[in-house]
Amino acid sequence: xxxxxxxxxxxxxPRPGIVFKDITPLFLDAGALREAIDAxxxxxxxxxxxYVVSAEARGFVLGGAVAATAGAGFxxxxxxxxxxxxxxxxxxxxxxxVDALEVHSDAVRGGARVLVHDDLLAxxxxxxALCGLVENAGGVVAGCAFVIELAFLNGRARLSPRDVRSxxxxxxx
Amino acid sequence: xxxxxxxxxxxxxPRPGIVFKDITPLFLDAGALREAIDAxxxxxxxxxxxYVVSAEARGFVLGGAVAATAGAGFxxxxxxxxxxxxxxxxxxxxxxxVDALEVHSDAVRGGARVLVHDDLLAxxxxxxALCGLVENAGGVVAGCAFVIELAFLNGRARLSPRDVRSxxxxxxx
Numbered sequence: 001x002x003x004x005x006x007x008x009x010x011x012x013x014p015r016p017g018i019v020f021k022d023i024t025p026l027f028l029d030a031g032a033l034r035e036a037i038d039a040x041x042x043x044x045x046x047x048x049x050x051y052v053v054s055a056e057a058r059g060f061v062l063g064g065a066v067a068a069t070a071g072a073g074f075x076x077x078x079x080x081x082x083x084x085x086x087x088x089x090x091x092x093x094x095x096x097x098v099d100a101l102e103v104h105s106d107a108v109r110g111g112a113r114v115l116v117h118d119d120l121l122a123x124x125x126x127x128x129a130l131c132g133l134v135e136n137a138g139g140v141v142a143g144c145a146f147v148i149e150l151a152f153l154n155g156r157a158r159l160s161p162r163d164v165r166s167x168x169x170x171x172x173x
Numbered sequence: 174x175x176x177x178x179x180x181x182x183x184x185x186x187p188r189p190g191i192v193f194k195d196i197t198p199l200f201l202d203a204g205a206l207r208e209a210i211d212a213x214x215x216x217x218x219x220x221x222x223x224y225v226v227s228a229e230a231r232g233f234v235l236g237g238a239v240a241a242t243a244g245a246g247f248x249x250x251x252x253x254x255x256x257x258x259x260x261x262x263x264x265x266x267x268x269x270x271v272d273a274l275e276v277h278s279d280a281v282r283g284g285a286r287v288l289v290h291d292d293l294l295a296x297x298x299x300x301x302a303l304c305g306l307v308e309n310a311g312g313v314v315a316g317c318a319f320v321i322e323l324a325f326l327n328g329r330a331r332l333s334p335r336d337v338r339s340x341x342x343x344x345x346x
Contacts, residue, residue, distance in 0.1 A: 008258075010258060013257040014257075020257050022257050022258065024249055024277060024280070027237065027240075027247040027248075027249065028224070028246040028247065028248060028280060029246055030223075030240070030245050030246045033237070033241050037237075050203075056229070056230035057229035057230040057233055058233075058249075060229075060230055060237070061233045061237035061247060062237055063234070064206070064210075064233070064234035064235055064237060064238045065210075065238035065242075067206060068203070068210050069238075071207070073200065073201040073202055073203045073206060074201065074206055074234060075200075075201060076197055076200065076231075076234065082230075084183040084187075084193050084195050085181075085183065085195065107197070107201060
């Protein structure tokens with residue numbers, strides 16, 4: 001069974017007219033969970049990354065596992081106020097309003113090779129913010145890895161020229 | 174270097190008088206991250222669990238990795254409104270006020286053996302809530318696994334008679 005068999009369409013979530021891709025059945029299935037981690041960790045190893053960075057909360061589920069499987073460390077990007085020490089912050093635009101993500105200022109050392117991971121690539125706003133956090137701190141975004149890519153939203157173009165790998169790509173809405 | 178060398182004391186966070194145990198340096202260190210996952214996954218294998226369940230957000234970092242390493246699936250427990258399908262919910266008491274956690278109603282099948290994981294065992298409120306979610310759905314809490322245990326807060330007694338394993342135990346405040 002392919003990974004896409006474990007992704008469920010949820011109409012009208014979180015708002016009417018949106019079809020949400022629910023990845024939780026993939027996390028629930030031990031074989032699919034292992035397969036997704038191994039595929040993303042293989043990409044991380046190709047890129048010889050030192051760290052994986054993910055945004056809370058769903059990005060943490062595979063992010064920690066991908067890092068450990070690839071022999072890398074894991075950097076948490078969190079909403080403002082959640083990290084206890086000095087942070088670097090980036091704001092990014094949502095459909096309505098602005099959000100922000102933070103990492104500990106000492107988490108990204110200069111020249112470190114970092115894999116940006118999230119479960120889903122949609123418009124690329126969150127991933128671009130993560131790239132900004134890494135690059136502003138002097139790190140190198142070696143690549144961006146997702147389970148699901150909604151290709152019709154053009155997130156990949158927004159992350160260009162950085163390398164992007166996705167396990168399940170939806171071409172059409 | 175022991176795991177405890179990667180845990181940092183942060184005085185007066187999130188409030189004056191509280192010493193926060195910052196686990197993010199442990200996640201950042203590839204060797205310590207791997208060691209923590211392998212230790213918790215070894216416990217999960219002893220218990221022959223089918224699933225690992227964790228609460229957002231920090232619990233997800235090791236939860237997904239422990240599940241995959243032990244050959245189990247992963248169940249996300251989230252704050253209300255975050256999961257897209259029908260949920261089972263549990264409320265629990267905080268120092269000031271009430272919080273709630275939800276899992277998808279179909280995530281825990283009857284008789285499933287589940288490991289409850291969080292990064293930190295303090296008073297045990299969150300872990301007890303996770304146990305309640307699993308047991309109300311007909312699952313069996315095979316054990317509870319933490320990286321850090323603040324033994325002086327007696328969370329272990331609150332989880333009794335369930336089995337508890339912690340990697341780093343602080344006996345005194």
